[in-house]
Amino acid sequence: MKETTLRAKSSKPLSAYRLIQALLGALFAAYLIWRFYNVFLDGTPSYGADSWLRFAISGVVLGSVYALIAIGYTLVYGILFMINFAHGDIMMLGAFSGYFVFEALEKIPSPVIDNPNQVFLNAHPVISVLLAFIVGATVAAVSGYFLEKIAYRPLRGAPRLVPLISAIGASIFLENAALLLFGSQRHDFANPVQITRGEGWNIPINGEVVILPYTGVLTIALSILILVALYVLVQRTQLGRAMRAVAENKSAAALMGINVNGIISRTFIISGALAGSAGVMWGIHLGLVYHMVGFIPGIKAFTAAVLGGIGNIPGAMLGGMFLGIIETMGPAYLGMSFQLKDVLAFSILVLILIFRPTGLLGEVLSEEKV
Amino acid sequence: MAMLEVNDIHTYYGNIQALNGVSLKVEQGEIVTLIGANGAGKTTTLRTISGLLKPRQGQIVLEGNDITETPAHDIVYKRIAMVPEGRGVFARLTVAENLDLGAYSRSDRKNLAGDLERVFSLFPRLQERQKQYAGTLSGGEQQMLAMGRAIMSNPRLLLLDEPSMGLAPVLVDLIFDIIQQINKEGVTILLVEQNALMALSIANRGYVLQSGEILLSDTAESLKNNEMVQKAYLGIE
Numbered sequence: 001m002k003e004t005t006l007r008a009k010s011s012k013p014l015s016a017y018r019l020i021q022a023l024l025g026a027l028f029a030a031y032l033i034w035r036f037y038n039v040f041l042d043g044t045p046s047y048g049a050d051s052w053l054r055f056a057i058s059g060v061v062l063g064s065v066y067a068l069i070a071i072g073y074t075l076v077y078g079i080l081f082m083i084n085f086a087h088g089d090i091m092m093l094g095a096f097s098g099y100f101v102f103e104a105l106e107k108i109p110s111p112v113i114d115n116p117n118q119v120f121l122n123a124h125p126v127i128s129v130l131l132a133f134i135v136g137a138t139v140a141a142v143s144g145y146f147l148e149k150i151a152y153r154p155l156r157g158a159p160r161l162v163p164l165i166s167a168i169g170a171s172i173f174l175e176n177a178a179l180l181l182f183g184s185q186r187h188d189f190a191n192p193v194q195i196t197r198g199e200g201w202n203i204p205i206n207g208e209v210v211i212l213p214y215t216g217v218l219t220i221a222l223s224i225l226i227l228v229a230l231y232v233l234v235q236r237t238q239l240g241r242a243m244r245a246v247a248e249n250k251s252a253a254a255l256m257g258i259n260v261n262g263i264i265s266r267t268f269i270i271s272g273a274l275a276g277s278a279g280v281m282w283g284i285h286l287g288l289v290y291h292m293v294g295f296i297p298g299i300k301a302f303t304a305a306v307l308g309g310i311g312n313i314p315g316a317m318l319g320g321m322f323l324g325i326i327e328t329m330g331p332a333y334l335g336m337s338f339q340l341k342d343v344l345a346f347s348i349l350v351l352i353l354i355f356r357p358t359g360l361l362g363e364v365l366s367e368e369k370v
Numbered sequence: 371m372a373m374l375e376v377n378d379i380h381t382y383y384g385n386i387q388a389l390n391g392v393s394l395k396v397e398q399g400e401i402v403t404l405i406g407a408n409g410a411g412k413t414t415t416l417r418t419i420s421g422l423l424k425p426r427q428g429q430i431v432l433e434g435n436d437i438t439e440t441p442a443h444d445i446v447y448k449r450i451a452m453v454p455e456g457r458g459v460f461a462r463l464t465v466a467e468n469l470d471l472g473a474y475s476r477s478d479r480k481n482l483a484g485d486l487e488r489v490f491s492l493f494p495r496l497q498e499r500q501k502q503y504a505g506t507l508s509g510g511e512q513q514m515l516a517m518g519r520a521i522m523s524n525p526r527l528l529l530l531d532e533p534s535m536g537l538a539p540v541l542v543d544l545i546f547d548i549i550q551q552i553n554k555e556g557v558t559i560l561l562v563e564q565n566a567l568m569a570l571s572i573a574n575r576g577y578v579l580q581s582g583e584i585l586l587s588d589t590a591e592s593l594k595n596n597e598m599v600q601k602a603y604l605g606i607e
């Protein structure tokens with residue numbers, strides 16, 4: 001309601017701006033259609049169906065990881081109206097935790113009759129993977145909790161730019177702490193053999209074989225599970241209701257007896273757990289962890305959150321999925337080099353910020369923001 | 371011992387002083403009204419009592435216990451509920467969820483069904499609209515929801531901040547009837563109003579607040595007949 005009246009008021013003086021916006025939109029759409037003709041209809045297509053399937057698979061896998069991280073940005077923004085720029089580094093801590101769990105389990109002997117050199121990691125892959133996720137999510141959740149307590153809580157009530165600067169400081173701190181602790185080299189994530197990276201089910205298509213990787217399926221399945229759990233938590237539980245109440249109106253929430261700071265802490269714990277799980281997925285599926293591993297996915301997920309409408313949970317899920325797919329299919333579709341996928345993702349961020357800052361699903365303005 | 375005693379509170383917004391030594395008392399079972407012009411400090415007084423603002427000086431005493439330092443989210447556990455100015459309903463939550471959050475502080479969950487029925491009998495409209503988002507309700511319905519939500523916490527003292535604000539006269543009558551009804555059921559009421567005539571007509575006693583200070587305090591009857599009050603707040607020349 002409020003939003004529409006604001007829009008209605010501003011539409012008149014901005015009509016020239018709107019015209020340009022519509023024009024650019026039309027041009028862009030025309031370009032996409034022209035690309036469609038080029039890619040699919042004009043003579044020999046540059047990519048076969050097998051390639052597109054490959055792009056789609058990696059897009060959905062990447063997208064489900066982005067979705068998990070993006071929700072953390074959106075939850076925190078929804079409650080504190082700040083961008084937690086250290087969120088990607090929380091994911092990095094989760095990834096390292098998973099890495100160390102696998103490293104440790106790989107050193108525990110678990111001999112069986114036909115293989116005396118068997119190790120725990122390969123003897124019990126399900127337990128190992130579960131353990132990696134539990135430890136990764138826990139470490140990240142605890143880090144998120146302390147991050148808020150140390151870097152943001154003392155600045156409650158300060159102008160909005162102040163915690164933002166603190167967030168950037170926290171991010172630099174975490175990256176350098178990891179650099180000191182774990183070194184600058186890239187660590188190879190040692191998966192259980194059952195989910196060796198690159199192996200998977202073979203899908204024959206077009207006379208070619210496309211691999212549906214085990215790690216990808218694991219990532220997608222776990223993401224969906226976590227997203228459903230989160231949805232139930234937010235929509236169906238007392239904690240979820242309290243979180244939504246605090247996001248909307250902190251003093252009214254306090255009058256209900258809701259401890260606002262407690263809810264904010266829990267929001268950071270939940271966001272951290274999601275980012276930590278995403279970090280472990282990242283490690284298992286892509287294989288490398290190092291102190292800056294959270295940086296690019298962090299920014300991508302932020303883009304995804306903005307894309308979906310920051311503060312909006314389904315928006316973050318959708319934005320993450322959308323961005324993952326755009327990133328893998330976009331370069332092929334637009335005939336660009338795959339090296340430019342990051343450029344593509346960030347161009348989308350810039351375009352969204354310019355033309356539709358409320359994101360795809362739009363933001364419901366709360367009283368505090370109006 | 372008075373149920374609520376406010377002793378000489380001074381409340382500030384940053385460096386701006388809003389209350390300059392406000393004192394008042396509410397006895398068990400009373401309806402007490404706090405009237406005054408826009409900006410007099412009525413809302414600030416209620417927000418200080420409910421813990422949303424901390425006074426720089428002075429005490430809030432509930433049945434002999436100092437609750438000045440009690441954080442806002444613990445006040446409802448002392449069975450004080452507030453219906454804030456502008457209602458403060460959660461627009462993006464449904465009516466049912468709003469009422470549910472009203473009972474957030476309750477540990478006696480088994481009594482909730484009965485209390486919900488009581489709220490629905492006071493405000494049948496809310497029962498019809500249970501599944502709707504609170505943001506889609508009319509102003510009057512939102513006021514009902516805010517009051518219903520407060521009742522769900524099973525308060526002994528209810529603080530109401532301008533419940534008649536922006537409502538059509540029929541609805542104002544309805545809301546005031548219900549305030550009286552809630553009071554008859556044993557809830558003590560501190561009512562802030564700009565609609566001084568209405569407030570004085572249902573209150574036992576009243577305080578007149580001006581520029582952050584208590585100007586007058588008397589029975590509602592005497593205040594209604596007070597020449598100064600008539601001139602300034604009742605629009606009677």
Ligand SMILES: Nc1ncnc2c1ncn2[C@@H]1O[C@H](COP(=O)(O)OP(=O)(O)O)[C@@H](O)[C@H]1O
Nearest residue numbers: 383386388406407408409410411412413414415
């Ligand atoms: N958030 C605020 N920041 C600064 N000053 C405020 C704020 N809220 C209220 N005031 C000031 O405090 C005084 C009392 O306001 P308030 O308690 O809202 O009055 P009332 O409810 O009687 O209309 C007014 O002068 C008002 O301008």
Ligand SMILES: [Mg+2]
Nearest residue numbers: 412413414455
């Ligand atoms: Mg007021």
